[in-house]
Amino acid sequence: MRRQWRVDGKENSAELIEVQAKMNKYRARRIRKFQNRSQVVKENELKHWKQISFAYITEESDDAEDPLVIVEHKLSWRSQRLNTFMEVLDRRYEAKIKKDGGAVMAKKKRKLGCQSTSQPPADAPSWAVIAESTRETDEFLEGSSS
Numbered sequence: 001m002r003r004q005w006r007v008d009g010k011e012n013s014a015e016l017i018e019v020q021a022k023m024n025k026y027r028a029r030r031i032r033k034f035q036n037r038s039q040v041v042k043e044n045e046l047k048h049w050k051q052i053s054f055a056y057i058t059e060e061s062d063d064a065e066d067p068l069v070i071v072e073h074k075l076s077w078r079s080q081r082l083n084t085f086m087e088v089l090d091r092r093y094e095a096k097i098k099k100d101g102g103a104v105m106a107k108k109k110r111k112l113g114c115q116s117t118s119q120p121p122a123d124a125p126s127w128a129v130i131a132e133s134t135r136e137t138d139e140f141l142e143g144s145s146s
Contacts, residue, residue, distance in 0.1 A: 022061075022062075026059065026060055026061060027054075029060060030054045030055075030057040030059070030060070031054045033054070033057050034053065034054035034056075034057050036093050037086070037089040037090070037093060039093065039096065040089055040092035040093045040096055041089065045085070048085065048125075048127065048128075051125045051128070052082070052124075052125070052128055053121070055118075055121050056075070056078065056082060056086075056121075056124075056128060057086075058072050058073065058074055058075060058116075059072070059073040059075065059116045059118065060072055060073065061073065061113065063111065066109075068108055068109060069108060069109045069110065069111055070108045070109070070110050070111075071110075071111055071112075071113035072110055072111070072112055072113060073113050073114060073115060073116040074112070074115050074116065075115075075116050075118065075120075076115045076116065077119065077120040077124075077129045077130060078120075078128065078129065078130070079127060079128055079129055079130050080130075081127055081128070082127070082128040082129075
């Protein structure tokens, strides 16, 4: 099912087109990150890698105040095991690029934004997500510390 976007009651407004373009850019960025990580998955990790998709990649947006900054929106439902796995793959990918003589693109500055409100995929493997009750407790504690 395709998501229907409407801005001010119009389906093809300039604002809508801009929103769709940004969403496509962010989606493409997540897909590219997933594909890059795919290049460095080891054989003993394939079983787990095949259970996930780009939907497990941290969401990003552009900073409204500084176009050279990317705002990361952590997925509150991602398990520590998946977070660690992704970090290992990121380091491997950067090492591969350097070893192959390619220039690692100058990274934009990054900052942590609010957590994503997206939900885990319906078919998410148990090792990749934290339990709902744990998530609710973490969000409660996070909100009470501010």
